[in-house]
Amino acid sequence: MATNNHAPFSKESYATIPLPVNVLVALFPLYVFSVVFFGTRPLILLCASVLTAMACEGISNWLMLRKNRFQDGTAIVTGALIASVMSPLTPIFVPILASAFAILVVKMPFGGTGRNLFNPAASGIALTTVCFPNLMFMYPDNEIRVSITAFTFDATQAPSPASELFTHAKSSYLWYDLLLGDVPGAIGTTAILILFACAVFLFARRSLSPALTLSFLVTCAVFSLLFPRTDEGRLQSILLELCSGYLFFGSIFFLNDPTTSPSHTLARIVYGVMTGLLVMLLRHFGQFEEGMCFAVMLCNVLASPLDRVCWKLLHHRHKRKEAAA
Amino acid sequence: MAKRFSQRGLRLYSKKEPAASLDIIRPTNIRQVSIPIKTETGLNCELVVDFDTVVKPGQKLAAPLDGEGLCVYSSVAGVVTKTYESTHPVLGAVTYVIVECSTMDIPETIAPQEISLLTPEEICQLAESHSIIDELDGTPLYKKLRNMMEAHPSVVFADAIEDEAYQSSAWGTIYEDFFQVITGLRLIAQCAGTERYQIASAMPRHYWRHTKEHVDSKYLYLARPNFYPHDDLQHMEKEECRVGVQACRALFRAAAYDEPQIECLLTINGDAVSLPANVRVPVGTSLRLALEIVGGDPEALLVLGDNMKGVEISSVDVPIVPSMTCILCLKEKTLPNPTVCQYCGLCARVCHRHLMPFEIARRYENKQYSFLPALHPGDCDGCNACSFACPAHREVAEAVAGAKEESSINQIMWEVTPNGD
Numbered sequence: 001m002a003t004n005n006h007a008p009f010s011k012e013s014y015a016t017i018p019l020p021v022n023v024l025v026a027l028f029p030l031y032v033f034s035v036v037f038f039g040t041r042p043l044i045l046l047c048a049s050v051l052t053a054m055a056c057e058g059i060s061n062w063l064m065l066r067k068n069r070f071q072d073g074t075a076i077v078t079g080a081l082i083a084s085v086m087s088p089l090t091p092i093f094v095p096i097l098a099s100a101f102a103i104l105v106v107k108m109p110f111g112g113t114g115r116n117l118f119n120p121a122a123s124g125i126a127l128t129t130v131c132f133p134n135l136m137f138m139y140p141d142n143e144i145r146v147s148i149t150a151f152t153f154d155a156t157q158a159p160s161p162a163s164e165l166f167t168h169a170k171s172s173y174l175w176y177d178l179l180l181g182d183v184p185g186a187i188g189t190t191a192i193l194i195l196f197a198c199a200v201f202l203f204a205r206r207s208l209s210p211a212l213t214l215s216f217l218v219t220c221a222v223f224s225l226l227f228p229r230t231d232e233g234r235l236q237s238i239l240l241e242l243c244s245g246y247l248f249f250g251s252i253f254f255l256n257d258p259t260t261s262p263s264h265t266l267a268r269i270v271y272g273v274m275t276g277l278l279v280m281l282l283r284h285f286g287q288f289e290e291g292m293c294f295a296v297m298l299c300n301v302l303a304s305p306l307d308r309v310c311w312k313l314l315h316h317r318h319k320r321k322e323a324a325a
Numbered sequence: 326m327a328k329r330f331s332q333r334g335l336r337l338y339s340k341k342e343p344a345a346s347l348d349i350i351r352p353t354n355i356r357q358v359s360i361p362i363k364t365e366t367g368l369n370c371e372l373v374v375d376f377d378t379v380v381k382p383g384q385k386l387a388a389p390l391d392g393e394g395l396c397v398y399s400s401v402a403g404v405v406t407k408t409y410e411s412t413h414p415v416l417g418a419v420t421y422v423i424v425e426c427s428t429m430d431i432p433e434t435i436a437p438q439e440i441s442l443l444t445p446e447e448i449c450q451l452a453e454s455h456s457i458i459d460e461l462d463g464t465p466l467y468k469k470l471r472n473m474m475e476a477h478p479s480v481v482f483a484d485a486i487e488d489e490a491y492q493s494s495a496w497g498t499i500y501e502d503f504f505q506v507i508t509g510l511r512l513i514a515q516c517a518g519t520e521r522y523q524i525a526s527a528m529p530r531h532y533w534r535h536t537k538e539h540v541d542s543k544y545l546y547l548a549r550p551n552f553y554p555h556d557d558l559q560h561m562e563k564e565e566c567r568v569g570v571q572a573c574r575a576l577f578r579a580a581a582y583d584e585p586q587i588e589c590l591l592t593i594n595g596d597a598v599s600l601p602a603n604v605r606v607p608v609g610t611s612l613r614l615a616l617e618i619v620g621g622d623p624e625a626l627l628v629l630g631d632n633m634k635g636v637e638i639s640s641v642d643v644p645i646v647p648s649m650t651c652i653l654c655l656k657e658k659t660l661p662n663p664t665v666c667q668y669c670g671l672c673a674r675v676c677h678r679h680l681m682p683f684e685i686a687r688r689y690e691n692k693q694y695s696f697l698p699a700l701h702p703g704d705c706d707g708c709n710a711c712s713f714a715c716p717a718h719r720e721v722a723e724a725v726a727g728a729k730e731e732s733s734i735n736q737i738m739w740e741v742t743p744n745g746d
Contacts, residue, residue, distance in 0.1 A: 004626060004660045006723065008633050008713040009653065010596075011660065018716060019669065072664060114665035206671070263670025263683065311673075311681050315701065318679045 019258065020073030022207040026198040026252075027080050030188035033181065038088040038140065039147035042187040046083040049095035053079030056103035061112070074113045078102050081121035081253050084188030085246045087139050088148045089155055094135055098124030118300045119260045122250075122293040133288055137163060139184035158184045161244035165229045166289035171240060178243040189249040192242075199252050208256050212268040216251045217242065219276025227284065245290035247279060254292065260300040267303075267310035275299045333677045335553045335710050337490045344594050344601040345493040345532070349501055351605050352618050355401060357425045358609030359644040362387040362397045362408070365417035367465065370397050372422060378405050379427070382607075383584055386422060395456035395465055400587035400607035401426045414629050414638045415463065415648055424609070437581030440508070445474055448516040448576075455579035457586045460569040463648035466576065469568060473517035478566035480521040481514045483507075485570050486548050488527055488555040489631035491594040492651040495570040496528050497603035498590055502574055503538045505581075509573035512580060517566070524570070527555065553633060554677055554708040571647065589647040591615070595654040597625035606645055612652065613641040621654040628653035633709045663719040672711035672721050678704045682711040686724035694731050702728040 034042040057075035061068070082098045102124030110116045129136050140148060141158035148155060161183055164171050173183050181191030189195075202208035221238045228237030242248060255261060255275060262271050275295050282291025362370040370387035374380060380399040387397040399405075403426040413419045443451070453467035461484055473481070483506060485495035499506055506524065514522035525546040533540050548557055575586040587608055594601040599620030606615055616623055628635040631651050672682040681700060688696045702725055711721040 002660045002662055002718075004655075004658055005637050006720070007628075007630075007635050008709050009626065009628055009635065009637075009655055010632050010657065011713055011718065019667070112665070114667045209670075258667045258669035263668050263673050264681070265674070307681070307684070311684075312699075315679055 017205070018072060019207050020077045022202060022205045023077050023253065024073065024080065026202055027084065027188065029194050029198070030084065030191065033191045033194055034088070034187045037142075037181070037190075038187070039149055039152070041088045041148040041152065042083070045086050045088075045090065045092065045095050045187065046080060048092050049083035049086075049099045050076050050079035052096045052099040053082075053103050056100050057108070057112075060104065060108035064108070064112075072113060075103060078107070078120045078124070082124050084253075085125055085186045085249065087136065087186055089138050089140055089152070089157070090135050094128050094132060097131075098128045101127045114259050116259055118297050119254055119257045121257075122254050122296040122300075125293040126297055129288055129290075129293060137289055139186070142182055142184050160184045160289070161240055162283075162289040165240055165244055166283070168229060171230055171232060171236070173240075175236075175239055178239060185244075186246055186249075189246040192248055195248050195252060202252065202256075208252065209261075209265075209268050211265050212255055212261060212272045213251050215269045215272030216255055216276045217248075219273045220247060220251075220280055223277065223280040227280075229284070241280070241283070245283075246292055247290070250292040250296065254296045260296075260303055262303045262307040262310070264307050264310050264314075266314055267306040270310065271299060271303060271306055274302070332549070332552070332556060333675060333679070334556070335675050335713060337488075337551050337553050339551050340490045340594065341487075341493040341496070344491075344592055344603055345496050345500075345528070346535070347600075347602050349497055349590065349603045349605050350618055352610070352614060355426050355607065355610055355614060357403070357406075357423055357611075358401050358607055359409075359421040359423050359611070360386065360397060360400060360609040361413065361416055361419045361644065361646060362422050363420035364413075365419075366463075367394070367416075368397065369394060372405075372408070374405055376405055376407065379403070380405060380424060382587055386424075395453065395458075396585075397422075398456065398585040398587055399424055400609055403427045413646070414636065414643060415646060421609070421644065435582065438583075440512075440577075440580045443512065443515070443580070445470075445516040445518065448512050449474070451579050452576055455575070455583075455585040457572055457575045457579065458647040459572040460589070460647050460650050461567060461572075463646075466568065466572045470513065470516050473513070473566065476566075477518055479519060480523065481510065481517050481519060481566045481568070482546065483510045483522070483524045483570050483573050484567040485524055485526040485528075486555050486557065487631075488548075488553045489633050489651075490553075491653055492592050492631045493594075494590045494592045494603055494650045496526065496532070497592070498570045498574055499524065499526070500536050503536050503540055505577040506570055506573045507544055509575070509577035509580075510568070512576055513568055513573065525557065527552070554710060556677060571650075586647060589645060589649070591645060591649055592651045593619045593621055593654065594651070595621070595625070595628075595656075597622040597654040597656045608646060609644045611641075612643045612645055615645060615652070616641060616654065621652075622656075626653075626655045626658050628655065633713065634707070661718050664717040666717055666719060669716060671714045671716060675710045675714045677708065677710070678706060680704060680725070682721045682725050685728045686719070686721050689724050689728040689731065697728050697732040700728075702732050705729055 053075040079099050083095050086095050102120035106118050106123040107116045107120040138157050139160045141156040144156050161173055177183055179192045183190055203210055224237045224241035225234050228234050230237050262268050278295035279292055282295055370389050373388050381402050384399045385396055386399050401424055403424045406423045406425050408420055408422045410420050449467050449470045452470055457466040459466050487495055510522045523546040524544055527548040527550045529550045548555055578584045588605055589608055590603055590605045592603050602619050604615050623641045627638045629638045666683055676682055685700045685702050705725050709722045715721050
């Protein structure tokens with residue numbers, strides 16, 4: 001324990017609950033939804049992913065001779081986020097591989113929590129997306145309600161809204177199905193209304209930056225308004241683009257990783273706009289139906305420089321104002 | 326309204342209750358007081374009374390050696406016994422004179438004299454001869470008044486914005502003696518040559534209905550409550566027009582009762598105090614006695630000043646002087662261990678000087694001193710809001726202070742040996 005010998009002496013009134021706890025609380029209703037909706041398989045994927053992430057973190061900290069092996073809940077969050085964007089039909093080795101890659105290659109070699117350059121969860125997803133695109137994007141048909149357990153290998157598959165957009169097929173999903181999550185999709189990413197509630201909760205807890213999430217979503221909406229990929233009208237295009245894939249999920253959980261996103265408000269807005277543009281470009285011209293993880297990783301590199309540039313801009317303005325006053 | 330949203334700082338939870346609404350406590354069992362007569366900053370007096378002399382409250386004890394400066398007055402009725410030297414957390418190395426109290430009578434309430442029309446110079450002399458000290462920064466009031474006479478500020482404020490969480494001594498003064506404060510402030514405004522004078526306070530509006538005397542709202546400047554640090558303070562500093570509330574009250578009492586500043590009001594608050602309260606004590610009372618009155622634990626962590634900017638004091642046997650307005654008594658002697666910075670940006674969001682404390686701290690801790698000047702750590706005014714807001718419990722403000730020092734050294738070196746790039 002550190003001795004309390006200089007100001008501020010008592011800190012207990014501000015930011016008491018750590019960020020990983022808030023994120024895990026926000027993820028909980030998503031998992032309840034997916035267990036009700038899909039079956040027990042999501043929980044198995046979650047356990048596999050989280051346990052792998054924690055084991056990898058423990059081993060790396062042991063190798064790095066650190067006393068505190070599971071420093072905070074960040075490894076749990078990484079594992080849970082990776083499991084959330086898996087399809088319920090994904091074999092169990094895929095989230096394990098993604099978590100191990102995220103922790104062992106992306107996070108720990110840079111020094112662990114708070115020092116990583118790329119978002120670990122997004123990079124884990126990126127690896128498995130590149131290696132096993134078929135396994136990542138095969139979603140169970142929501143019309144045939146079968147409970148997916150650990151031993152389900154041959155469920156009927158259906159194209160998700162994202163893949164329909166990708167192949168320019170006619171969309172077969174209605175707006176309320178999209179909002180309620182009654183569409184084929186990954187574990188934690190389909191229920192848009194629950195995700196919206198999570199976002200409000202995290203905004204209130206100050207774990208989430210409204211500037212980042214909102215600028216990202218607005219950019220995506222404007223882009224899909226201008227360049228629709230569907231013939232059913234521009235408003236339908238906005239709804240489909242925002243509710244398909246894990247764009248909404250990523251805008252809350254991937255984009256807002258404090259370590260890899262900028263801290264300055266203006267920088268956050270710029271960062272959100274850039275990521276939004278990249279996601280939409282990857283969706284239009286990319287190889288996969290969803291490019292969120294690649295866009296996040298590409299923009300991670302720019303987080304720190306953006307911070308510095310934007311701060312300088314605003315600080316000079318502030319100084320001029322002060323000098324004038 | 327727009328300013329209120331763009332203001333940067335912390336929203337604090339007020340801990341002024343119950344001290345702010347309780348009546349001021351006046352101790353009656355004081356045995357002795359130690360009054361400073363010679364300090365490192367300011368006072369330089371010699372005793373003018375002999376030992377074993379019986380003195381009354383307000384009687385002159387010591388006068389300045391070279392004839393300039395403040396005199397020292399006895400704050401209690403008693404016998405002068407001896408002098409001794411010691412150190413004080415506010416004043417540095419001090420020589421005290423001890424007055425053993427004989428009786429502690431509650432002073433009778435006398436009707437104030439009619440304050441005659443005073444010229445600015447007379448008001449200055451009043452403040453000087455009654456040795457009034459501004460409790461905001463511990464400077465003598467007459468020096469501030471002289472500065473004001475030259476600067477001619479457009480408006481004079483009595484600063485009762487206690488933007489930190491615990492302190493409520495200025496509010497307590499206003500709560501009991503609003504008339505005295507506002508009349509003293511009127512004298513100060515008269516001295517500064519302005520018609521406009523206001524009491525600036527961040528107490529919520531409903532508090533003002535319960536003051537002992539009726540308050541006219543034209544005298545009030547209501548600031549945003551529970552907000553730290555208050556940006557209006559800086560505006561006031563620029564105009565050199567801030568005076569303490571207790572100094573205003575003391576100036577009134579000097580004019581009306583011909584009484585020097587012999588009392589001071591301080592808040593004793595914190596979780597190790599059983600009855601947090603404002604206490605009015607004679608100058609020189611031991612802090613131990615003040616703690617006894619409110620049931621404070623002398624073994625707990627003692628802080629001079631408030632939570633955000635205070636300093637730890639090691640001993641309780643410290644005589645109370647007018648510039649001490651708040652004492653915290655906290656149970657917690659340890660803090661949770663700091664963890665790694667996650668760059669959440671909360672410190673940058675609360676910094677009212679528009680700095681990036683996390684970036685400054687990172688560069689400083691990595692010893693990349695050449696990056697520091699571009700980040701302007703010199704702008705930091707040490708409000709400690711970044712340390713308070715940090716969810717990882719890091720001492721960000723300390724690192725920024727180190728960076729400030731380091732970058733100033735760097736600047737000096739650059740000035741001596743400038744090179745091309």
